[in-house]
Amino acid sequence: MNRIPVVAVSIGMATGIYAVSFGALGVTAGLSILETMLLSLLMFSGASQFAFVGVVATGGMAAIATAIASAWLLGVRNGFYALRMAPVLGMPGITKLLSAQLTIDESTAVATSQGNESAERRGFWWTGVSVFVFWNLMTLAGALLGDQIGDPANYGLDSAAAAAFLGLVWPRLSSSKFKLIGLAAFIVALATTSIVPAGIPVLLGALVAALIQYWGKK
């Protein structure tokens, strides 16, 4: 009967583990604890947050436009989740801001696995609030930890960020088409890195991916 809260809290705790990694990466990438926390509070979308921090870690302020663009493009799927949840939640006026902020992979996944609209609403809110609370508490813990470790964490930071991207893309490489798209974007980024400004290769990777998907469908 009350399965939804249990699922929501379990998922919140599991995503909290990601958040520790994010918090530590954030401060070792050169962000302050406050800035790292702002990303979890305001951006609140894992892949976008990792991308922002990863681009800033390698490119610094010179690559800030790319950091923003990468985070933005990685957030597009939340828009599709919002489309799916809008008629179910039926939030009036300004309260849409609240449901919008909690519209992420986890809250939508739990909601859409329920059988009826009332359960979908409960799944969405329970999971959204649970993940938000754990995500932010554990980001703070990770940021404080990264701040304590300081310099030693820097030695492997670039590898940690690369491994984080690998971990985020891994479950999405389910089809051979997406494996091909990933490989093509990887090659394009490496092939263009020395001839275009910092940050642009990442966006070219996204462009190639969109083109392959678009033309490959015909």
Added chain:
Amino acid sequence: MTLAVIAASLAVFSWKFLGYLVPEKYVSNPRFREIADAITVGLLSALIAIQGFTSDSQVTVDSRLPALILAAGLLYLRMPFIVVIASAAALSALIRMFF
């Protein structure tokens, strides 16, 4: 940097909010979703390339390669995310300490 953090957060939030404003009939075409999924894969793969194999915009192979191979192995074994990235960082740091 703080302003950039806020600007990026607003940019990401714009998708979430837009989805609640736009009537579903305009974007129900599944091709939009497929292209959005493809862009996610493309961005993350390009980020692996830049983060893992370049230094100052030049292609570079160093201790990040074994770290990524280790990470891929651990992901294949379905290890938790934090184990994967902590192991990659540790291996990279160890290699740099000794070479």
